[in-house]
Amino acid sequence: MTRIAVLGAGRIGKIHAANAAASRHASLVAVADPFGDAARSLAEQLGCDADSNPLDAISRADVDAVIICTPTDTHVDLMLAAARAGKAVLCEKPVDLDIKRADAAVAELEALGVPVMLAFNRRxxxxxxxxxxxxxxxxxxxxxxxxxxxxxxxxxxxxxxxxxxxxxxxxxxxxxxxxxxxxxxxxxxxxxxxxxxxxxxxxxxxxxxxxxxxxxxxxxxxxxxxxxxxxxxxxxxxxxxxxxxxxxxxxxxxxxxxxxxxxxxxxxxxxxxxxxxxxxxxxYRAELEAFLTALRDGRPMPVTPKDGRxxxxxxxxxxxxxxxxxxxxxx
Ligand SMILES: NC(=O)c1ccc[n+]([C@@H]2O[C@H](COP(=O)([O-])OP(=O)(O)OC[C@H]3O[C@@H](n4cnc5c(N)ncnc54)[C@H](O)[C@@H]3O)[C@@H](O)[C@H]2O)c1
Structure with missing residues (x-):
């Protein structure tokens, strides 16, 4: 069972959080969103904790993996923060808006060797x-x-x-x-x-x-x-x-x-x-299950940050x- 925190409780965060809560292979531990009461209301609905700081959610001992559903310009920083903390990552598209930042992030993520999947759901x-x-x-x-x-x-x-x-x-x-x-x-x-x-x-x-x-x-x-x-x-x-x-x-x-x-x-x-x-x-459901399966089996992620790049x-x-x-x- 993979213990998950969802970062960002907007349009797509609500979908991933609901899917994580419903999955037989995951448990939704927390939802983090610094703005308004988005995190609290989603957490109440799905029966998990609410955090106002995504970094707090990443560092929780009871979180194995994070799903990044925040605005695009925050993806790289949050992916790196999670990977440096040893947490697996499923990150929404696009990887970033700047190719140089994306290249640096891909290099560091590959060096860290933590499982990271990019969420190109249409596949x-x-x-x-x-x-x-x-x-x-x-x-x-x-x-x-x-x-x-x-x-x-x-x-x-x-x-x-x-x-x-x-x-x-x-x-x-x-x-x-x-x-x-x-x-x-x-x-x-x-x-x-x-x-x-x-x-x-x-x-x-x-x-x-x-x-x-x-x-x-x-x-x-x-x-x-x-x-x-x-x-x-x-x-x-x-x-x-x-x-x-x-x-x-x-x-x-x-x-x-x-x-x-x-x-x-x-x-x-x-x-x-x-x-x-x-x-x-x-x-979206199949994408999350593919992420969880790759994690469980120790297999390569089906879509990588390099694909995002x-x-x-x-x-x-x-x-x-x-x-x-x-x-x-x-x-
Ligand atoms: N794969 C898809 O089909 C799909 C669909 C929609 C959006 N997206 C991607 O998902 C991301 C979010 O899009 P959205 O439509 O859900 O946006 P949104 O504006 O509805 O939601 C973003 C949420 O993130 C929160 N947030 C902002 N900064 C944060 C931070 N540092 N930490 C935690 N939460 C933070 C905001 O308060 C907001 O609730 C974008 O990168 C977008 O490209 C993907």
Whole structure:
């Protein structure tokens, strides 16, 4: 049984804390959040302790592992504090916003040798696992192109956006990771365009809401990612993997499989699941179980801080491509 403290009791912290409390392989010991009564109310709900200082939660003798769910600019410091204290870590994406800090953190974490997993939850979605299994089994031959459509139902709160690091590092970071994972190779060139067609005031944050990325690997495999912060029909998450012997398609999920036929329309279905909390509920549970299993078995973590670093590098290249209007080589 792994004894867990969750750091940060916001949107994603609530999910991980509830999953840790419900897991047969974990016990939720504490939730830590320095602001407001977020930690206290979540702790009361889940029957654990509340700490106002995340460092106190890390140093508790009855905590084996921490789940870092705090704003992105705190991830590196908290990961290092936990790893230096010998505590295993499951850390939310992205690893950091600055590649040099990410590189230094990855080096220190590898030297410390403490188990650390980066929370790229989409890899643990049942459909993603099936895509990867089918690719590995050779069902579609050699992968030639990966097309990822990734659209949110609406903009997150402005306060969140201010600390997010921008759409490429906050939102598309998931897609950069999925691209690497599904291509099975590292992209070596990146081209991107981005605009503000949803919220023009994002210019004040030097941010965008709509983008397209094209990447290619050394052997010629290609990936196209398109993202938008607003899709009126819900959370749009689709993958198309095209190979030498076929194609894999991963469609969106709906609350039910019912289709309606009337005099006005046919094939009418319910709207898509609204957002990440609903769409990836299974993935968050499976991600935590994968972390706990790797810990228990003393196996390598299935997603590492280095994976987080690689995705961040692709995000940096995409940002540079938007700025310069040129294709960027990944060095
Ligand atoms: N994997 C996913 O699907 C997913 C989804 C959402 C967010 N995230 C990531 O999770 C992180 C948090 O996002 P969120 O949407 O939950 O944000 P949020 O603003 O809802 O919650 C963050 C919480 O952290 C608390 N906090 C701030 N500094 C802290 C500190 N030093 N120690 C402890 N708590 C602290 C805040 O008070 C707040 O309650 C971000 O890095 C984001 O990129 C991942």
């Amino acid at each position: 643990f979605d049942p459909s993603s696992i099936e895509l990867r299994r089918a690719i590995d089994a050779g069902d579609i031959g050699d992968v030639r192109q990966v097309i990822i459509s990734s659209r949110d139902p609406g903009l997150p709160p402005l306060d969140y956006l201010k600390h997010s690091g921008g759409i490429f590092k906050d939102m598309t970071i998931h897609d950069f990771d999925m691209a690497r994972w599904l291509l099975g190779e590292e992209p070596v060139s990146v081209m991107a365009v981005a605009s503000r067609v949803v919220e023009s005031t994002l210019s004040e944050l030097d941010d965008f809401d709509t983008l397209m990325v094209i990447m290619q690997t050394e052997s010629g495999k290609q990936c196209h990612i398109n993202c938008c912060r607003e899709a009126v029909y819900g959370y749009d998450q689709r993958f198309e993997i095209f190979g030498s012997r076929g194609m894999l398609l991963n469609e969106n999920l709906r609350p039910t499989t019912v289709r309606r036929y009337t005099s006005e329309q046919t094939e009418s279905r319910q709207p898509l699941l609204n957002f990440f909390l609903e769409r990836y509920a299974d993935a 690689q995705a961040l590098k692709l995000a940096d290249c995409a940002v540079e491509s938007v700025r310069t209007g040129r294709m960027v080589k990944v060095d």
